[in-house]
Amino acid sequence: MPDAESRGGARLRTVASMLRRSQHRTTADGDAEHAYPVQRTDQEWRERLTPEEYAVLRQHGTERPGSSPFEHDRTVGVYRCRGCGTELFRSETKFDAHCGWPAFYAPLAEDRVEYVRDRSLGMVRVEVRCATCGSHLGHVFEGEGFDTPTDQRYCINGIALELQPDA
Numbered sequence: 001m002p003d004a005e006s007r008g009g010a011r012l013r014t015v016a017s018m019l020r021r022s023q024h025r026t027t028a029d030g031d032a033e034h035a036y037p038v039q040r041t042d043q044e045w046r047e048r049l050t051p052e053e054y055a056v057l058r059q060h061g062t063e064r065p066g067s068s069p070f071e072h073d074r075t076v077g078v079y080r081c082r083g084c085g086t087e088l089f090r091s092e093t094k095f096d097a098h099c100g101w102p103a104f105y106a107p108l109a110e111d112r113v114e115y116v117r118d119r120s121l122g123m124v125r126v127e128v129r130c131a132t133c134g135s136h137l138g139h140v141f142e143g144e145g146f147d148t149p150t151d152q153r154y155c156i157n158g159i160a161l162e163l164q165p166d167a
Contacts, residue, residue, distance in 0.1 A: 038084040038133040049083070056157045057083050057135035060120075060127070065100025068158020072096065077165040078108070079156075083135035088112050088161070095148055101138065101155050105148035113137065128154060135160060 040048070045058050055061040070079070079089040079102075089104045097103035107113045111131060118127040118139065128137045138156035146153060 036132060036134045040133070045083075053082055053159055056159050057137075060136040061157075062138075063101070063157045063159045068102055070102040070158035070161060070163065071100065073102075073163065075163060075165050077163050079104075079161045079163055081130040081133060081135055081137070082160050082162050083130060084133035085162070086112060086130055086132040087164075088130065088137070089154070089156070091163075095146065097146060097153050097155070099153070099155055102158050102161065104154040104156060105146070105150045105152055107154065115140070128156065130160075137161075 042058075046054055049057060052063070056063055074091075076091045078087045079091070079094075080087055087108050089106075090108055093104045093106045095103055095105060107128075114129050114131045116127040116129060118125045125139045125141075128140050129135060130137060136157075137160045138154065140152055140154045142150075142152045144151070144153055
């Protein structure tokens with residue numbers, strides 16, 4: 001198996017190490033116990049987001065599979081958090097996982113997202129949230145055999161993203 005340098009310098013991480021390095025503690029139900037740089041009241045979030053966006057970003061919902069135009073979009077640019085505009089992913093790390101949602105193999109930088117242990121649905125998964133506003137983005141999975149530098153799939157709700165095309 002090639003080492004990280006031969007894979008384009010990408011840092012290899014495991015889901016367990018991501019959770020250990022996460023900058024916050026979680027409550028029993030998985031909610032973060034810290035303040036985010038971008039703070040809004042529930043009413044402000046409801047005014048800023050559509051009901052569908054609110055359900056995903058603030059209530060940890062999931063959009064219907066195959067409903068995001070970003071799943072197969074090949075536009076070159078930066079994907080930003082719909083809640084606060086933070087740059088999260090680059091199109092160069094996006095790949096077609098045939099899973100029904102946009103998939104990336106790495107965030108733009110590790111400090112852009114945070115990882116929360118998610119015990120919903122009777123299993124343990126790793127939720128991905130925007131580190132700036134705490135919005136739910138999706139989940140990260142590893143070891144699925146995709147031919148990517150990190151062997152990880154950030155399965156992200158397209159409704160949680162905005163695409164800023166490169167000039």
